[in-house]
Amino acid sequence: MRVLYFTESLYPHVDGVSRTLARLFAALPQRGVDFRVVSPFIPGSEVPWADRVVGVSWIAFPLYRDYRVSLPGGRRVRRLWDAFRPDLVHLVSPTPMAWWAKRRARRRGVPVVASFHTHFIAYLPYYRLRPLERLGWPVLRAFYRGCARVYAPSPSLVRELRAHGVERVGRWSRGIDAALFHPARRDPALRATLGVSDTQPLVLYVGRLVREKDIGDVVATARALRARGVAFRLAFVGEGPCRAELERALPDAIFAGYRHGEELARWFASADVFFFPSTTETFGNVVLEAMASGLPAVVSDRGGPADLVIDGRTGFVVPAHDVVGFGDRLAALLTDAGLRQRMGTAARQRAEGFEWGVVHDRLVASYRAVVRWAQRAPVPMRALAAWRA
CATH class of the missing domain: 3.40.50.2000 (Glycogen Phosphorylase B;)
Structure with a gap:
């Protein structure tokens, strides 16, 4: 199975998202998953999977300059896509690049999953942008519409997303290195x-x-x-x-x-x-x-x-x-x-009950279920799903 990721958070930028992805990327090969990553951040050579990352043009996020936002498309990304031929696309954040990737996947019949990591809507009041909250959820619903799965990390977020009309929400939990943190x-x-x-x-x-x-x-x-x-x-x-x-x-x-x-x-x-x-x-x-x-x-x-x-x-x-x-x-x-x-x-x-191995096994099993569904779906059904997206 080949998975193509689009993410704004990646080493050397350090936050909860980049650390979670680093864990996942280290675990995928032993689970039979080949992958590539599109990101505005490029890890150093000390990262084992650094050669799987393709860098893209970006701008700084206005509310927090340490964050980068990928600009959509680009020749390098299109070449990567055509050469890699992904079975599945995973969108990590609802950025312009992710919207572009979702449209491209739809045109090519590739199933898409997405994950909810950062609660940007909840951030708005802290930057005197509360009026934008009214727009936030409609935009997110539109972004997640047509995704085969939307992964949320906690039961609270699963409930919140469902309450706001996001469909096909499942849980992608997190684990702990219980030997390191002891x-x-x-x-x-x-x-x-x-x-x-x-x-x-x-x-x-x-x-x-x-x-x-x-x-x-x-x-x-x-x-x-x-x-x-x-x-x-x-x-x-x-x-x-x-x-x-x-x-x-x-x-x-x-x-x-x-x-x-x-x-x-x-x-x-x-x-x-x-x-x-x-x-x-x-x-x-x-x-x-x-x-x-x-x-x-x-x-x-x-x-x-x-x-x-x-x-x-x-x-x-x-x-x-x-x-x-x-x-x-x-x-x-x-x-x-x-x-x-x-x-x-x-x-x-x-x-001690939060084991990374179990977390990764469940996510990969979900990936495989999505790919099997997409392969079994008759062409008219896939066309209808794409139209609804």
């Missing part, structure tokens, strides 16, 4: 370097430092805890345009920048509580990594993280933007080492 990686030397004693609880946030991650709730909650006299340190792992603002608002916080691989795993395991109030997550990879590292997590009840955390057992799920509620739950954890230990152990046990 409580045994706790590093007293790292804590000492940060000036954090063994008895001082360390609260950790991992993610981009951007408004749509609800970092304002992190600031407000930290200040409220300080006012209550709760002892703790706060660390941010990640970068973004709001870093300077955060440094001014929380001068005693620790800012570690980007961390990857074993170094990131050390930061997770060396903390005591994970705090992630974002309401725009489609899954919450960092929440699962924190849980695998043995941390209880305090998260919002809106979005993917609420599907991962079992309230009162592996952490706490708090109503969105409820700073008082966040503070109460964090205070309970920060002042009770026994509670942290019990919830952290339960979090680790839950995270």
Whole structure:
């Protein structure tokens, strides 16, 4: 089976989408899947599948300049398509290039699947673009119309997409490297370097430092805890345009920048509580990594993280933007080492059930089912499906 991917997120750009795709691309060959990737990002030669990527022209995404948006078409992409002759096209984001690829696949009778990774509609209010929300869902419905499958990463997103009229929605979950993210990686030397004693609880946030991650709730909650006299340190792992603002608002916080691989795993395991109030997550990879590292997590009840955390057992799920509620739950954890230990152990046990191998097997099985359906469908049926797309 040959699959052609169109994605705006790929190494060396690092986010949850690019990390998920890197895992998938490493696993596909052993499952009998040949693939090519069209992207504005080109991985370095150290990436085993880098020679399968074709770069395209792009422009910077206006709301976040680190993101690139592919320009549609192009001679290199058409040549790749004709030479590779894909059995299936997978669209990762609803970009101009993806719209072009969907039309080309329709004309050539190639089935298309798509995945929902980034909740751009939920981002709009953070950039004073709330009026555009009215247009967002009709555009997404039009984009996903005619796709044989639309993959969402969490039960919450499956329900939301269906509620907004998106059809044929299925689940493509995420996994965890439970050997990499492990409580045994706790590093007293790292804590000492940060000036954090063994008895001082360390609260950790991992993610981009951007408004749509609800970092304002992190600031407000930290200040409220300080006012209550709760002892703790706060660390941010990640970068973004709001870093300077955060440094001014929380001068005693620790800012570690980007961390990857074993170094990131050390930061997770060396903390005591994970705090992630974002309401725009489609899954919450960092929440699962924190849980695998043995941390209880305090998260919002809106979005993917609420599907991962079992309230009162592996952490706490708090109503969105409820700073008082966040503070109460964090205070309970920060002042009770026994509670942290019990919830952290339960979090680790839950995270161990998210196996990448199972995730990849299920996705490839879905791919094969779509291709078989397309091959069996009579020509008039395929023409009708294409017309409806």
